Amino acid sequence: MSFPVLTVNELAMKFGTSEVFKNISFSVARGETLGLFGKSGSGKTTIGRCIVGLEKPTGGKILVHGEDILSMGKKEFRKLRPKIQMIFQHPETSLDPRMKAFENLIEPLKIHSGLKQDSLLKRGEELAELTGLRPEHLVRYPGHLSGGEIQRIVLARIMALSPDFIVADEPTSMLDVSVQAQILRLMQKLQRETGVSYLLISHNLEVLRKVCHRIAYLENGTITSIENINRGIKT
């Protein structure tokens, strides 16, 4: 039996005495997009950050391919990290402003693969093409790029790690409507081509309805229901 890509089990988070959320459970299958809907301040971003290991929940389990990442050793977890990636809400701070776009794009490759310069260049260009970036975008500093272009670069650099699972935290809420559609369509295309799964966090129900297979509703710190959107996906 194969495990789902990600299973979250009774996740809970407390800051001091106030409970941010509790009893959060869901799982995401390969190639599936799960939407997470909630108001601002409902703790949905914190859930996403817990999954990628940027914050430690106060209770519960997070299983990636059946392995609990919370009880893992530091080294072991670092090895697993490339498989679970995150896209953030604010494009303007998502890339290092002191590095040009291309350097930002291939950074994960430099960290993880021992690729030589030539193959780095080649792989970088492949990724750029995959995400619809043109060469003139790649020689600029992030300050000279638009929000949509930056989110493309972010996607490209994430795809460099060939992840299994991506947490997308409001990836388009700072973008214009016409660009939002571009990015969401690109994410769908990447899913079709690589089978990656998404947790799409948003306060925009219409967006979630359009691109998700299932939507989890977060209310008062817990998931009240998970709705199936009929998109003909096999689970």
Add this chain to the structure above:
Amino acid sequence: MSLLEIRGLSVEFPAGENAVKAVSNVSFEVEEGETFGLIGESGSGKSVIGLALLRLLPESAVISGEVIFQGQNLFSLKPSELRNIRGKKISLMPQNPAGALNPVLKNGLQIEEVFEERRVDKKEGMKRSLKLMKKLFLTDPEKLCTLYPHQLSGGMRQRLIACMSLSFEPELLIADEPTKGLDPEAKAGAVDLFTKIKKEYGKTMLLITHDLDLALEVCDRIAVMYAGEIVELNEASKVLNTPVHPYTKGLISAQPRNGLVPLRGQSPSRIKLPEGCFFNERCRCSGIECSKKHPEIKKHKGGWVRCHFQSLQ
């Protein structure tokens, strides 16, 4: 005669050796009693128009054109005359309610000062304001006045600002991006707020927004802006239901509920605008003419469209 008439308004911001063309040659009229919507994506120049009307842009901005309000050209008024219009005849509801209230002054004082300059008794004015606040869904307004802005929620701040702007029942209310940065719930509240303002005060309103839902709900006529100019102008329902200009079409079908169809590319650089149609690069049905000649805005089916092929669209 219309209440507000804008003729050939252009705004440039000098940036180093170049200039950013924020608004180029915009003309439209707002009739008495109507709600006119200016819609467009970020950077389309819509907010700049709102600020330019009341001469609130920084001094470095180069402005040309005419703004005729009740027969007066606002651009040739003396500062003291202009002050008589600001806040009294034309009010502005600025975007970003958080930044528009002075953080170190109590809310009460910030409401009160509107009356100070108008030879209206402060107490009388405050009474009126408190009534207005209640009407605009603010509970316990007396207490609000003793608080500081940071102690209010985003939605409450917006209502407070709305209340200040409506103190004198202005002839024209300019609302700049009232739903920007608000929660979905507060956003829904804003729609209620503006429907109410429109119904109860019935005065002329210029609504600047990127929110098509709000525009459809509240506006009578809409002008769609792209890269600093108006590309389409018509009745709200016509623009949003049967758009003519390819950009408007694209904008509408990019909405999630209309299919999330992406518009390719992005707005052109405003320092070096393209020679032909500004939308040419992103347009799905551009012809040879489009890359060479900049289209003029022309009458089309009761509205105005800026496209070489409007009759084909």
Add this chain to the structure above:
Amino acid sequence: MVDTMDNAFAKKLKKEDVLITEVYGSEFSKRLFQRKDMLFALVALLLFTGLALFAPFISPYDPNANELRNKNLSPSEDHLLGTDYLGRDLLSRILIGARTSLSIAFGVVLISLITGTALGCAAGYYGGIVDEGISRVIDVFLSFPGVIFALAIMGVLGRGVFNLMLALSIVQWAKYARVMRGQVLSIKKQEFVLSAVTSGADDFYIIRRHIVPNAIAPLIVLATIDIGHVILSIATLSFLGIGLPADVPEWGAMLSAGKEFMRTAPYQTIFPGLAITFVVVIFSILGDGMRDILDPNHEGGEIY
């Protein structure tokens, strides 16, 4: 180092004729040449350091040669700025004094910059108890006003070049540490650092590639302006007779000696002070310019 991949990429594009027109990255020099005051200050600084470096070869007299029969001379053709109470040529002494001040100031600022950056970075990045500890120490060091702390240290250690550098560095580092800590605190929360973390990069990599390059700009500005401030402090301590040994030519000490003859030979007071002012002004202009160049939309607030 940082741009190697970018350069490789840009070169490749150029070869393939994809990229011809757009040139990025030359902004630093472009902005530098837009600021005339900055250029002026740079030229003045280069000239001045040049004079200081080659002082032994250009100065008209031996700065330490006593000629008692020529004491307290007014400026003349022979002695452009006059002579002091031992008959030493004032111009020669001011030039040689520049070496003392500049080299000590550079040393102090460099030491404080490095220490401050390292400690501030550790405090900001690791947080928790490390931050708590370092922050308290910073607070205590910053609660000594002005040169008081340096005075006390010098009082215990006694005069000397090394002691002076040590005392001033002990006083200065905390300022850098505080600025660096604040910078790191805000940068480490930004998404590009978080995505480096989720990519599996280790702490050292993140600090080296992301944190320090993005945090350092205000510290460079601070350091530039600080060179002037340290020169002022050196002069102050020497003026009080607790800075450098008496035989080292230094501006503050010269002022102190000259003030005895204010009535008859005021130029002995005026010229060394002018030299100090001149150098400090240069570094102030440079610092201000650096701020505009490194960060054109800096968030207001002066450093001093």
Add this chain to the structure above:
Amino acid sequence: MKYLIKRAGFMAFTVFAVCALTFFLMNVIPGGTAELILKHTLIGLEESATEEQLSQISSRYNLDDPLYLQFYWWVKEAVLRGDIGTSYIYNKPVLYLLTLRLPATVQLAGASMAIATLAGVSLGIYSALQENRISDHILRIVTLFGVSMPGFWIALILIIIFSLKLKLVQVSGYGNLENLILPAAALSLHSVAAVMRVTRTSMLETLGQEYIRFAKAKGLPVWKIISRHALKNAMLPVVTVIGFQMGNLLGGAVVIEKIFAWPGIGSLLVDSISARDLPMVQGCVLAIVTMFLLVNFIVDILYTHLDPRIRYG
């Protein structure tokens, strides 16, 4: 309120830490202390100091105890009896000597602070309002030199001009207002320039805020916008910097007092350092640090008063 208690606690901690730091600093040379005491008590007989005498002194002053124990004794005495040591030279309690000198320093630093605040703030506001006009440029160049000139040099130049050449005031003296003019002027110049710079920057930044634009849109006259909306906000960073400038003033006072033979703590500190009177040095440093911390505590209270976001945060 909670915030202020926290600040007061922090201040107490800092004073303690500074005590410890200076105490260990003063005793960092092992065995040196006994020798120093001996030198000061047996004037003229230094050469003949014997091992026996040294060890006698060591045991009388507990100098053989480990440093932390000595510090413990010191703190105990300081807290219980206000005894923070005895000056070697004057052979009197340090605290007593400090109280004699305190008024002069408070007078000088206070006067300079007043000058720095009044002149710095008003010139800064003026400069901001005249942004990029001639007077603004002149003021900025003057401040550039103001922050760059050594205070003691200014003092000497002032003496040359006003005392020696024009013979308007005496070089030194203490007691009447006339004596205060030159020292206070020399000491405050640097701070005037620094405060002015910050005021100018802060004022300009505040004037670019959105609530200023909204105040304009409300129709308020310029003077009201500046006095009511801009000034209070612009003063926030200035207040902090003024507190910080107190440090520069106290540090600068050391030299200025020395030049003008002003009988304050600063000149006492310099004399004690020259005479290696370590308990006195320590006492002076403590006194100055405490003054600095006190001023900043007051500044903190002021700040919370100005900024409601902290008060009700």
